Amino acid sequence: MTLLKPFLIIIKSFLFYLFDSLALWKVPSPQLNELELVFLIRQDAIGDFVMWLDTAKEYRNIFPPDKYKIVLAGNKIWCDLAEELPYWDEILMVDVKQFKTFSRYRWDFLRKVRNLGVQISIQPTFSREFYHGDALVQASGALRKVSSAGDMANRNWLKKFIADSWNTELIPASTETLTELERNAEFFSGLTNYTHLTCYPQLDIPDFWLSSEWKEKTFYILVPGTSGAVAGKEWPSAFFSDLATKVFRQTGWEGVICGTKQEHSLAEQILKQSDSPLQNLCGQTTLVELAGLLSQSRLTISNDTGSVFLSSAVGTLSVCILGGGHFGRFAPYPDLPGQTN
Numbered sequence: 459m460t461l462l463k464p465f466l467i468i469i470k471s472f473l474f475y476l477f478d479s480l481a482l483w484k485v486p487s488p489q490l491n492e493l494e495l496v497f498l499i500r501q502d503a504i505g506d507f508v509m510w511l512d513t514a515k516e517y518r519n520i521f522p523p524d525k526y527k528i529v530l531a532g533n534k535i536w537c538d539l540a541e542e543l544p545y546w547d548e549i550l551m552v553d554v555k556q557f558k559t560f561s562r563y564r565w566d567f568l569r570k571v572r573n574l575g576v577q578i579s580i581q582p583t584f585s586r587e588f589y590h591g592d593a594l595v596q597a598s599g600a601l602r603k604v605s606s607a608g609d610m611a612n613r614n615w616l617k618k619f620i621a622d623s624w625n626t627e628l629i630p631a632s633t634e635t636l637t638e639l640e641r642n643a644e645f646f647s648g649l650t651n652y653t654h655l656t657c658y659p660q661l662d663i664p665d666f667w668l669s670s671e672w673k674e675k676t677f678y679i680l681v682p683g684t685s686g687a688v689a690g691k692e693w694p695s696a697f698f699s700d701l702a703t704k705v706f707r708q709t710g711w712e713g714v715i716c717g718t719k720q721e722h723s724l725a726e727q728i729l730k731q732s733d734s735p736l737q738n739l740c741g742q743t744t745l746v747e748l749a750g751l752l753s754q755s756r757l758t759i760s761n762d763t764g765s766v767f768l769s770s771a772v773g774t775l776s777v778c779i780l781g782g783g784h785f786g787r788f789a790p791y792p793d794l795p796g797q798t799n
Contacts, residue, residue, distance in 0.1 A: 504745065571598055
């Protein structure tokens with residue numbers, strides 16, 4: 459089976475290429491727009507989106523609202539947060555799991571994108587995905603299609619050859635090892651032809667994002683879940699339990715366990731094993747509510763998840779327990795001159 463895997467991936471790539479080509483065949487003429495339509499494409503996870511906000515905010519400056527309409531094609535897991543930000547005019551929410559299927563959903567979504575009347579499509583993602591972001595670049599039908607030259611982390615030679623041909627411009631990517639923050643700045647600098655200085659992402663939290671229940675309390679947040687299935691990425695629940703006990707004994711702070719609905723049982727294990735006051739809020743907060751709660755907490759202790767990047771963005775001291783994955787690319791953040799990490 460291992461020997462067959464590369465061959466099967468090539469077959470799968472070809473089938474998706476054929477499916478998408480049929481879906482985009484004879485699409486009705488695109489709608490006419492009063493403003494030039496800029497199509498920003500981000501399909502990755504919460505942490506990637508938060509790290510991108512440093513440069514995302516700048517697109518409004520190069521595409522002013524009197525001449526351009528910015529539409530963001532975003533992963534549905536973070537779109538509620540994106541909707542609260544002033545950097546774009548409209549959001550197309552993508553169910554990325556369903557989109558990566560031979561389905562009516564993918565068929566209809568591709569045709570919807572083609573009908574938007576896009577003039578400029580931009581995909582800043584460094585590790586591009588053939589079935590996701592690259593497919594949306596093709597579907598846009600834009601006169602100007604720009605992507606990062608990227609790496610080969612999520613692609614083979616066939617995917618690269620096909621997807622690169624869909625773009626009118628590929629922004630060069632340095633071969634040296636860079637953090638994701640620096641990659642985002644590198645792409646934006648290449649797009650605009652002027653140097654964008656790398657900065658830590660920052661989110662200003664309005665009062666209505668804050669939790670009235672926790673307003674007068676002193677607490678910290680534990681996030682024991684992980685954002686992927688990388689071996690060694692998830693710290694054992696017993697370790698989180700011991701850590702929660704130690705934090706309480708040294709500070710007297712109450713702990714709040716946050717995460718997805720699927721991580722509720724994991725949080726219950728930690729709660730039962732620890733001799734400290736903990737509350738399980740897994741699955742009970744939206745991303746916007748989580749951002750508000752993180753900004754109210756004294757400390758965030760998290761596995762390698764989007765929560766730790768969100769915590770940093772709202773100005774809360776954050777500790778990332780990093781095991782497996784891409785050490786140095788996403789975490790830790792680099793030290794940037796004149797900025798507080």
